[in-house]
Structure formats: C-alpha cells, structure tokens
Amino acid sequence: MDADAVSGGRPSTEAVNGAEEAAAKPATIYDVARAAGVSHQTVSRFLKGYQGIRPQTREKVVKALAELKYQPNLTARSLKSGRPHRLAALTHEIDQVGPSRIVQGASVAARQAGYLLDIVTLDMSDADAIEEAVGLVAQLDVAGILALASNDAMTEAFEQTDFRVPSHLAVEEDDARTGHRTELSAVGFPSLIAYLAGLGHRSFLHVAGPPAWSSSRNRARAYERSLAERDLTSIGTVHGDWSAKSGYDAIMSLDDLQATAVIASNDQMALGVMLALKERGLRIPEDVSVTGVDDIPEAAYFSPPLTTLRVDFTAHGRTVVHELLSLIDQTPPKRRAPALQSELIIRASTAQAVRQGG
Structure with a gap:
C-alpha cells in the first residue's frame, strides 16, 4: 500500500515540506523570465537599468518582479x-x-x-x-x-x-553658467506665462526661492525671460526660503500689490501667498491669480486648488543613479531625457484678469 493510501489520500509529510521549501525559495531571474514570458537576458538588462526595452516588455517584467517578490542576491x-x-x-x-x-x-x-x-x-x-x-x-x-x-x-x-x-x-546646474536650460526653464515657465497672458494678465510678481539655490536662480531667470518675450511687466521679485511662512511674509511685506498674478517658485510658498492675499482682502482668483511649482499632493486641496507646474523629480533621481552606475561600470552613460521635465496643471487658483495691474 502506498503512502497516499495510508494517509487517506493526503500528501505525505515529505511532499508538504518540499512544497513549502519551493514556496519559500527566493525567485531567480529565470523564474521572473518565465512568468513574464521573456528571456532571462531581458530581465538582467532591466535590472541593470537598460533603457532600450520596449514599454510592453518592461511592463511584463515589472509585473513579474512584483508578483514573485523578487529580491536580488546582493x-x-x-x-x-x-x-x-x-x-x-x-x-x-x-x-x-x-x-x-x-x-x-x-x-x-x-x-x-x-x-x-x-x-x-x-x-x-x-x-x-x-x-x-x-x-x-x-x-x-x-x-x-x-x-x-x-x-x-x-x-x-x-x-x-x-x-x-x-x-x-x-x-541642478546654474543655466547662466552652463548655457543649458532645464526643461522646466525652457518649456515649463514659458507655458505657464503664456497661459496667464492668455487670461489677460499683464503685471506679475515673483516669489522666488533662496538666491543661494541654483534652482531658485534658474526659475527666477526663466520667469524674467518669459515675461520679456511677451512684453509683460514684472513689478518685482521677493525671495523666500521655500516655506509657506516665507511666502506669507513676502506678500505681507509689500506696501501695495499691483500685480494681477503671483508666481511662487514652489507650492509651499504659494500656500503662504494665498493666505496673505486673503488677509489683505483680495480674492483668489477673482482679484489675483496664484501659481506654484512642484505639484505637491496637497496642491489639489488648497483653497482654491492650485495651478502649478508639475516637476518629475523622481525621474531625475533615476537618471542620476544610472549616471553613477555608468561611472562604476566604466560604461558610456545612457542617453538621458531633458532634466526636470514639467507639465502645466491648471486648477481654480487662476482665472481671467478683471483688474488692471500697475
């Protein structure tokens, strides 16, 4: 009589232990390749950061890695x-x-x-x-x-x-020194200014970040350049430290706000700007439009929700790691996308200009 018959058709202890060991055994790239329906070389290239994999194939590999809970044997x-x-x-x-x-x-x-x-x-x-x-x-x-x-x-x-x-x-290199603008400077700010100009805004205020940050200088130059290209007026630039408090203090420090649109260099400062404007009796966006940069998760829940430039910082983080790995492996760096890609996100903090700025 065989073992299964003795145990009433139940798997033997050895079979159960073997199954548990198989289930507990870490997945290999060969397991991932089988699950994704690709070659193990493709999985290996993906894990090394190779960018030339087709999107459909990349999606299959990512799904298989997640399902098998793959962990590299470091x-x-x-x-x-x-x-x-x-x-x-x-x-x-x-x-x-x-x-x-x-x-x-x-x-x-x-x-x-x-x-x-x-x-x-x-x-x-x-x-x-x-x-x-x-x-x-x-x-x-x-x-x-x-x-x-x-x-x-x-x-x-x-x-x-x-x-x-x-x-x-x-x-983020200073584009005045390198001559190479980030995508945020070359595309993001011009698109933001073009959008506001299309709403009839002609006078602007910039709440900038700290001057010692290259990103702040780049954004300030992009702001000035974009206005000049459309013959628009800047009533000035006030510097903050990226915090909501500094945005609030920047607006409260002004004797008179003549601008119809305020462009803050990040969303946190924009939040402070909005509170200060309301305390000064101005409505957003009926009297003043406000915009930010970054698109933090909370930006969609400001009162009113904030128009902003969404910046893909995580993609930049991936890029710099691949550049470091190229140095480690002594291989030519892969072709990289333009730094700091951005997208204009339009929400309720901006509207048609109804008053004339000074």
Missing part, C-alpha cells in the same frame, strides 16, 4: 564582482519636495539595478557634518556615492571632497 553579486552592491546618497534639506522626491527615485532605480541605497542626511548648521558623513560612508563599504546638492555651499563642499570611490555630483 551577497552573491558582491562575491562574483568583487565589489559591494551598496550605494550611498549624501543629501540635505530632505524635508523639501524636490530633494525628497529625487531620493525616492534614486532609491527605486538603485534597487532595480540590484543595489541598496544608504541615505545619509547632512546637518548644514554643523561645519563638520560633511567630514563626518564621508567618514560614515567610508565605513559602509559602498560601490559609489551620489552627492545630492541643492545649494551653493553643498555643491562647493562636495566638489572639494575626495570620496575615494566613484561619485556623482547631482545638482
């Missing part, structure tokens, strides 16, 4: 390649939308390429912060370092640091 990879499969990201201002989303995109791209991304945040108020952070990163035994700089002080500090492993300085 230990085996490290032993095989002779190098660690960890990257480090040095960053600051992690509470700001741009830097935080760039880190998110970088983390996903690193994981898809088979790396773990260790995130080290720096305290810019501490003069020894960078030296301590570099020392910490050195202890992590990483294959490469992503230096995410937002302001001039961080950029200068990273440029003077010897990281001793492949490193990539990821910073």
Whole structure:
C-alpha cells in the first residue's frame, strides 16, 4: 500500500515540506523570465537599468518582479564582482519636495539595478557634518556615492571632497553658467506665462526661492525671460526660503500689490501667498491669480486648488543613479531625457484678469 493510501489520500509529510521549501525559495531571474514570458537576458538588462526595452516588455517584467517578490542576491553579486552592491546618497534639506522626491527615485532605480541605497542626511548648521558623513560612508563599504546638492555651499563642499570611490555630483546646474536650460526653464515657465497672458494678465510678481539655490536662480531667470518675450511687466521679485511662512511674509511685506498674478517658485510658498492675499482682502482668483511649482499632493486641496507646474523629480533621481552606475561600470552613460521635465496643471487658483495691474 502506498503512502497516499495510508494517509487517506493526503500528501505525505515529505511532499508538504518540499512544497513549502519551493514556496519559500527566493525567485531567480529565470523564474521572473518565465512568468513574464521573456528571456532571462531581458530581465538582467532591466535590472541593470537598460533603457532600450520596449514599454510592453518592461511592463511584463515589472509585473513579474512584483508578483514573485523578487529580491536580488546582493551577497552573491558582491562575491562574483568583487565589489559591494551598496550605494550611498549624501543629501540635505530632505524635508523639501524636490530633494525628497529625487531620493525616492534614486532609491527605486538603485534597487532595480540590484543595489541598496544608504541615505545619509547632512546637518548644514554643523561645519563638520560633511567630514563626518564621508567618514560614515567610508565605513559602509559602498560601490559609489551620489552627492545630492541643492545649494551653493553643498555643491562647493562636495566638489572639494575626495570620496575615494566613484561619485556623482547631482545638482541642478546654474543655466547662466552652463548655457543649458532645464526643461522646466525652457518649456515649463514659458507655458505657464503664456497661459496667464492668455487670461489677460499683464503685471506679475515673483516669489522666488533662496538666491543661494541654483534652482531658485534658474526659475527666477526663466520667469524674467518669459515675461520679456511677451512684453509683460514684472513689478518685482521677493525671495523666500521655500516655506509657506516665507511666502506669507513676502506678500505681507509689500506696501501695495499691483500685480494681477503671483508666481511662487514652489507650492509651499504659494500656500503662504494665498493666505496673505486673503488677509489683505483680495480674492483668489477673482482679484489675483496664484501659481506654484512642484505639484505637491496637497496642491489639489488648497483653497482654491492650485495651478502649478508639475516637476518629475523622481525621474531625475533615476537618471542620476544610472549616471553613477555608468561611472562604476566604466560604461558610456545612457542617453538621458531633458532634466526636470514639467507639465502645466491648471486648477481654480487662476482665472481671467478683471483688474488692471500697475
């Protein structure tokens, strides 16, 4: 009599254990390839960040990776390649939308390429912060370092640091120095100004970010350039620090608001702008239209919902990781999309100009 007959037709203990072991066994790229209906070479290229995979194929691989809960064997990879499969990201201002989303995109791209991304945040108020952070990163035994700089002080500090492993300085370059504008500057701001001009707005106020940030300078220049191209008037630029409070203070500091449209350099400052305008007895958008930049999740729920330029920071994060991996692998960098792609999102904070600005 066989074992199944003895157990009343139930699987044997050995069969159950074998099934459990098979279920617990981590998925391989061959398992992913079978589930996706593609070759294992295709899965391997995807995990290494190769961009030339057809969208339909890429979608199948992503779905199979998720369903099988695929996790790369970093230990085996490290032993095989002779190098660690960890990257480090040095960053600051992690509470700001741009830097935080760039880190998110970088983390996903690193994981898809088979790396773990260790995130080290720096305290810019501490003069020894960078030296301590570099020392910490050195202890992590990483294959490469992503230096995410937002302001001039961080950029200068990273440029003077010897990281001793492949490193990539990821910073929004000042377009006045390089001559290469980001997509946000070349397309985003002109489309925003064109939209407002189409509503009859002729006088504008810009609430800009801190002058020490290259992104703030780029946006301020894009604002001025876009107005000049349409022979529109700027009554001035007031600088904030990216916070809602600074946007509020910027509007409250003005003796008279002659503009019919206020363009804030980010959505948080736009929020403060809107509160200050209301406290000064102005209606949005009937008296003044307000716009922002970034399209934070809360922007759609401002009162009224905010018209803004949506910026794809996560895509930028993926790009800078691929550039770092090219340095590590000593391969030519892949063709990259224009930096900081943007999209105009129109909501209820903008409307036809009904009063004449000064």
